Amino acid sequence: MNLYHALYEYRRHIFMGESTAARAWLWVDAICINQNDQAEKSIQVPRMSEIYGKCERVLAWLGPIDNEDDSQVCKLAEKLAYFSSSVKQEDAEDNQITAFMELGKSDVKAAAEVEWVRNALRSIGHRPWFRRIWILQEAVLAQTQPVLLCGPYELGYDIFFKTWVLMLDPSEDGQLLYSFMAENPVRFKAIEFEYKSILRRRSVTDQEQKKGLVFQHKQCAIDILELLNEATELEATVPHDRLYALIGLLACDLLPQALQPDYTKSFERLCYEFVAFILEQTKDVRVLNLGTVGCFKGVPSWTPDLRENWMAKANLAPSFGCYFHISPSGSTLTLPAIILGQCVSVSRPIVPDPGSGGVLMSAFLQFDESIIVPAAAIRGVTRMSVMTEWLKCHFARIYTNTQLGQNPSIIQRILLAYTCMVHNQPISSLGTKYGTAEQLQGAFGMVTDPIMQKALVGCSNFVLQDGTGGMLLHDTNVAAIRDMICVFQGLSTPFLVRANDAGTDWSVIGQVSKWETDGAYLPEEVLESYHHSFEEYHLGKEAEHNVRMLDLR
Secondary structure, eight states: OHHHHHHHHHHHHSTTSOOTTOOOOOOOOOHSOOOOOOOHHHHGGGGHHHHHHSSSEEEEEEEEOHHHHHHHHHHHHHHHHHHTTTTTTTHHHHHHHHHHHHTTTTOOHHHHHHHHHHHHHHHTTHHHHHBBTHHHHHHHOOSSSOOEEEEEEEEEEEHHHHHHHHHHHHHTTOOHHHHHHOOOOTTHHHHHHHHHHHHHHHTTHHHHHHHTTHHHHHHHHHHHHHHHHHOOOOOOTTTTHHHTGGGGGOOOOSSOGGGOOOTTOHHHHHHHHHHHHHHHOOOOOOGGGGGGOOOOOSSOOTTTTSSOOOOOOOOOOOOOOOOOOOOOSOOOOEEEEEEEEEEEEEEEOOOOTTTSSOHHHHHHHIIIIIIIHHHHHHHTTHHHHHHHHHHHHTTTTOOOHHHHHHOOOOHHHHHHHHHHHHTOOOOGGGGGTTTTHHHHHHHHHHHHHHHHHHHHHHOOEEEEEEEESEESSSSSSSTTTTOEEEEETTTTEEEEEEEEETSEEEEEEEEEEESSSSSSSSOOOHHHHHOOOOOOOHTTTOOOOOOEEEOOO
C-alpha cells in the first residue's frame, strides 16, 4: 500500500504538464530485487549505488498524509519554500528563519505560527524514512539535491534540515537532550558530511590509489569505519544492511572479500570477518567499540554486534604503534590491559513483570542486598550515599551532570520517591519539605516508569573489591564473582572479562560503565594517565598502572 501511494504521487510529480505519452524509468528496490533470494541480493546490492548515482532526479518518499494533517504539511511546504526563496547570498536562509523566530517572541499571532511550524517539523522528522540506513545512498549519491515528498507536497531537502536545526534547538524549547537526539533526523545529515569529507580526501590521494589494491583496501577500511561511526542511530530491517548499505559509498575497484555482500552468511560471522579486516588494515582497535561485545557465541567473544552501535572514541594522544596481535587462526586477540578491579558481589538482570511491564518491589529489595549493601559496607558509608551515586548515574542521562550538580535537590527527590516506591508508601507522605507536590509527583512518576525501572536494574550490576559500583551495558550476559574489569589500550570503555578454567586466556563478557563516571566512557584525564602507562610499558619503563597482556578468545 505504501508503494502504491508513492507511485501515485511520483506519477503526478514527474509527468505534471507532460503529454499522456510521456514515459520515465523507475527503479524500485523492493520489486527489482527479489528480497527472499539471498544469493540475488548479494549480487544486486552492490549495483544500487550505480543506479542512484546515474538517476536524474530523486524523490524521497516520506509517506502519505492523513486528511487532518494535510493543511499542516501544506503550510510547512509553503514556509520552507519562503525561507529558501531569499536572495542567494551567504546566510540568507538562516537570516530568514531567525527573523521568523524572533518575530514570534514579540507578536502573539507570529508566536502561534512559529509553534505550529515546530510541531509540523517534529511530525515530519519522526517519520521512518529519516531512520532507514538505505536512504543514505538515495540522498548522498544523487546527481541533484533530493526532493522530500510527503503526500502531494514537496519539501526542500537542505532547507528542511536547516530549519529543523535552527527551530528545534533543545535548549530553546526545554526538551531533554537525550530524547531530542534519539528522535533527531539531522543525525542522518552527519553521514552526508562525512561522505563529502571522504570525497575530498580521495581527490587528494588519487595518485596514491594508483599503487593498487593494497592501498585501496586500506582506504576502504578507513572509510567504512568512519561511515559506521556516523550511522549509529540509523536502522535496518536486515542486520547485514548495517554494513552493506554503506558499501555503495566506497570507492574501490574490487571490494575486499570481507566487504562483499553475502546474505547467506550468518550475521555474527559477518561482524567477525569485518572487524578482523578493519584490525588488519587500520591497526585501530576502536572498531571493537562499534557494537556491544560478548553477545555472540559462534565467533570470538571480542566480536562487536554492529546492530548495537557505539561511537568509537579515541584516547587523547595517538596510540603507541601496533600494540595488539591476532593469532594465525584469527580466534585470539592479544591486547595490553590495565586491571581496574575484581567483582566481589554481582546481581542478575531483572526481568520486568510481563503483566505490568514494571519491576516487582521484591526485585529492588534483592538488588539492594546484593549491590547497595556490600558497596556501602566496603566503603564505610551509608546506603543512602551509595544509592545517590547509583541514581545519579542513571538520571544523568535524562538531566545533565551540570543540572544535577547545580541542583542537588533533584536527586534528593528521586531518592525519596524511590524509597517510597520500594516500601509501598504514598509520595504524599513526604509533605512539601523536599519540594512541591508537583516536583515530588514528577520524581515518583520517573522511578515508577517501566522504561526507567528496566534501565535501573535490567542489566547485571557488580561491586568491585574497593566498593566501586558499575553495570554491564547490555542485558544478555551476567557478571560473576571474580570477573575482572579492565581497560585496553586504544579503548575508552572498560570491559568485563572472565578467565577460562586454566587461567591462560579470557572471554569478553561485555562493556561496562562505572557509576562514578559520566556515561560509558572513562574521563579524559583518567584515559590520559592510562595511555601514559601503556607507553611506559612498551618502552620497558616502570609505569604508574600495572600493565599486562591478555589473550581474548
